Amino acid sequence: GITVARSHGAGSGSGKRETREMAAQCLASQAAATAFVSPVAPLRRSRHARVPRTSTGCPTTAVVGMGHHRAPARGASAAATGSGSSGTPIDPEVVRNPRPQYFPSRIEGDDKYVRIFDTTLRDGEQSPGATLTSKEKLDIARNLAKLGVDIIEAGFPIASPDDLEAVRNIAKHVGNEVYPDGYVPVICGLSRANKKDIDCSWEGVRHALRPRIHTFIATSKIHMEDKLRKTPDEVVAIAVEAVTYARSLGCDDVEFSPEDAGRSEPAFLHRILKAVVAAGATTLNIPDTVGICLPEEFGLLIAGIRTNVPGEYIVSTHCQNDLGLSTANSLAGVANGARQVECTINGIGERAGNASLEEVVMAIWMRGQEKIFGAYTGINPVYIYPCSKMVKEFSGMAVQPHKAIVGANAFAHESGIHQDGMLKNKKTYEIIAPETIGYFRGEGDVGVVMGKHSGRHALKSKLAQLGYPLEAEALDEVFNRFKLVAEQKTGGVDDEEIIALVTSEANYEEGTVSWKLEDVQVVCGTMGLPTATVKMTGPDAITRISATVGSGPVDAVYKAIDELVGCKVILVEYSVNAVVEGIESLAQTRVAIRPDASSQNVPGAMMKANVQTGFLEARTFMSTGADTDIVVASARAYVAAINRMIAFMRSNADKVAAREAVAYLAEEAAEAEAAATATAI
Numbered sequence: 210g211i212t213v214a215r216s217h218g219a220g221s222g223s224g225k226r227e228t229r230e231m232a233a234q235c236l237a238s239q240a241a242a243t244a245f246v247s248p249v250a251p252l253r254r255s256r257h258a259r260v261p262r263t264s265t266g267c268p269t270t271a272v273v274g275m276g277h278h279r280a281p282a283r284g285a286s287a288a289a290t291g292s293g294s295s296g297t298p299i300d301p302e303v304v305r306n307p308r309p310q311y312f313p314s315r316i317e318g319d320d321k322y323v324r325i326f327d328t329t330l331r332d333g334e335q336s337p338g339a340t341l342t343s344k345e346k347l348d349i350a351r352n353l354a355k356l357g358v359d360i361i362e363a364g365f366p367i368a369s370p371d372d373l374e375a376v377r378n379i380a381k382h383v384g385n386e387v388y389p390d391g392y393v394p395v396i397c398g399l400s401r402a403n404k405k406d407i408d409c410s411w412e413g414v415r416h417a418l419r420p421r422i423h424t425f426i427a428t429s430k431i432h433m434e435d436k437l438r439k440t441p442d443e444v445v446a447i448a449v450e451a452v453t454y455a456r457s458l459g460c461d462d463v464e465f466s467p468e469d470a471g472r473s474e475p476a477f478l479h480r481i482l483k484a485v486v487a488a489g490a491t492t493l494n495i496p497d498t499v500g501i502c503l504p505e506e507f508g509l510l511i512a513g514i515r516t517n518v519p520g521e522y523i524v525s526t527h528c529q530n531d532l533g534l535s536t537a538n539s540l541a542g543v544a545n546g547a548r549q550v551e552c553t554i555n556g557i558g559e560r561a562g563n564a565s566l567e568e569v570v571m572a573i574w575m576r577g578q579e580k581i582f583g584a585y586t587g588i589n590p591v592y593i594y595p596c597s598k599m600v601k602e603f604s605g606m607a608v609q610p611h612k613a614i615v616g617a618n619a620f621a622h623e624s625g626i627h628q629d630g631m632l633k634n635k636k637t638y639e640i641i642a643p644e645t646i647g648y649f650r651g652e653g654d655v656g657v658v659m660g661k662h663s664g665r666h667a668l669k670s671k672l673a674q675l676g677y678p679l680e681a682e683a684l685d686e687v688f689n690r691f692k693l694v695a696e697q698k699t700g701g702v703d704d705e706e707i708i709a710l711v712t713s714e715a716n717y718e719e720g721t722v723s724w725k726l727e728d729v730q731v732v733c734g735t736m737g738l739p740t741a742t743v744k745m746t747g748p749d750a751i752t753r754i755s756a757t758v759g760s761g762p763v764d765a766v767y768k769a770i771d772e773l774v775g776c777k778v779i780l781v782e783y784s785v786n787a788v789v790e791g792i793e794s795l796a797q798t799r800v801a802i803r804p805d806a807s808s809q810n811v812p813g814a815m816m817k818a819n820v821q822t823g824f825l826e827a828r829t830f831m832s833t834g835a836d837t838d839i840v841v842a843s844a845r846a847y848v849a850a851i852n853r854m855i856a857f858m859r860s861n862a863d864k865v866a867a868r869e870a871v872a873y874l875a876e877e878a879a880e881a882e883a884a885a886t887a888t889a890i
Contacts, residue, residue, distance in 0.1 A: 384417025500531030
């Protein structure tokens with residue numbers, strides 16, 4: 210619904226005047242958007258500069274912990290006592306874990322320190338349906354900085370203009386927000402081993418205080434012969450050229466990955482790694498790309514590299530979870546000398562996912578001193594659960610209930626024997642206190658039961674306790690929906706249902722809601738065709754109504770919404786679950802959609818390149834909806850997903866318009882300068 214007009218009429222004064230006005234408006238809008246995103250001016254390159262904390266999570270008052278590398282108290286984690294009733298860590302009270310000074314190719318003075326390389330925003334987003342907006346990526350990156358990850362792989366910049374912009378935005382903001390203890394994360398961009406990819410990656414990350422380029426090429430026989438169609442000599446030459454070129458751009462932190470190293474011939478692997486180290490690679494990342502290695506096997510692979518590849522570099526692991534061994538393999542790598550682990554929040558990623566950050570970190574936190582030769586990390590574990598929740602909500606990727614560390618059942622006890630032990634001493638069945646990872650069990654301390662008589666203040670207090678502080682219009686909107694649900698339920702509204710109300714339909718940025726669902730009515734059963742009537746308000750503030758028939762009530766509703774919105778989409782995924790037990794439970798629906806490329810022209814920004822194949826594929830947009838009525842919940846989720854897609858398209862259209870306007874102004878200036886020169890002659 211956005212049209213960018215540009216006059217091509219030669220010598221048209223009115224056309225040029227209109228274009229200048231359009232350019233000025235675009236530039237003004239761009240400046241306003243930048244001011245909104247960045248209330249704090251970016252830092253100069255000073256490692257010890259301090260940045261004020263904003264309400265969105267920029268650092269200011271974190272207390273520096275300069276003592277032992279482990280959190281001050283095993284039971285209380287890094288959070289000060291008193292946080293338990295708040296439901297979320299209190300930043301000024303968190304004692305941040307210390308870490309050695311950062312050098313790209315070595316860990317100075319402490320060979321036991323293990324760097325954590327988070328690739329949630331790159332490999333994690335490759336999960337089917339896990340599309341994130343630029344703002345969501347920035348929010349996640351800021352939480353990762355609070356968590357204390359050493360390196361944030363912000364994306365695959367060549368995949369699309371939006372991916373490049375997201376990486377650049379993270380580099381400019383999170384990559385320049387220095388904590389009082391001097392910590393600032395390295396911002397990394399992935400690239401294939403070619404100059405175009407590397408240029409794009411460097412453009413994304415160069416704005417950070419500590420930029421890194423990560424380049425890769427496959428080294429296993431099956432990949433070289435069947436995918437690359439290259440000889441081993443050609444692959445070595447390409448890898449060396451890529452690393453050399455990345456260093457020539459001024460990047461002194463270059464990571465190289467031999468894709469599918471787990472199935473590569475050790476002799477060839479050592480050969481190519483020697484060559485890239487000589488070319489300037491500072492980190493050698495060893496991926497078990499298809500998750501085929503066993504822990505002992507992968508540990509020997511890492512040990513063999515350290516023995517046979519001379520030079521100064523960090524050995525890293527990147528383990529996929531195809532056989533459920535990604536965490537075990539990562540720890541085996543650490544035990545054999547790897548000093549960087551690549552992982553993702555909640556273990557999301559391609560196919561079966563990646564090594565789970567929370568599992569790797571807490572295993573090292575619990576057993577690193579005793580069983581992994583004193584290994585430790587700089588992670589602040591009290592932020593693990595908040596990060597997990599944010600990634601789950603933004604990506605739409607559900608966390609299995611029995612997931613280690615962050616699953617819903619990780620700290621639940623139903624067996625009578627277990628409950629008896631827990632009542633006597635929690636340590637009988639809990640090796641980690643939930644507060645250690647930021648999961649605070651403070652409900653019993655408050656004693657507030659939320660129901661139809663609860664007021665706005667009570668809901669605000671409960672939301673803050675659950676980790677969702679809301680104010681003003683956001684609070685009013687949730688309160689109105691809460692009252693509608695509470696009036697239809699007996700026995701009150703559970704915490705899980707309140708969280709579902711807050712997180713459903715909340716995955717788009719403020720001000721990007723194009724269509725608002727007003728009313729839904731369906732008629733269905735065995736007596737006739739399922740019929741749905743839907744009333745919605747559009748971006749022009751006009752209310753419209755559509756009535757359609759379908760194969761079922763949800764299908765009829767979705768067809769009515771499609772008719773009103775006018776977007777042709779494909780429903781990729783649909784699921785509905787009860788939030789809690791009982792027939793009166795709130796229903797939470799999750800849907801995933803993508804634009805229908807077969808029946809309409811899909812803008813280039815809606816396509817992204819697959820990092821392995823390089824093929825373009827349509828982006829998927831996921832959202833959730835909650836209501837006591839399953840059909841209404843389904844409609845809410847579908848409309849929210851469509852709004853996310855429209856907002857993404859609009860955002861990219863605005864960027865294109867701004868770029869065209871700037872280019873046109875530059876062209877005008879060049880013409881004026883040429884005319885002036887000609888006149889002078």
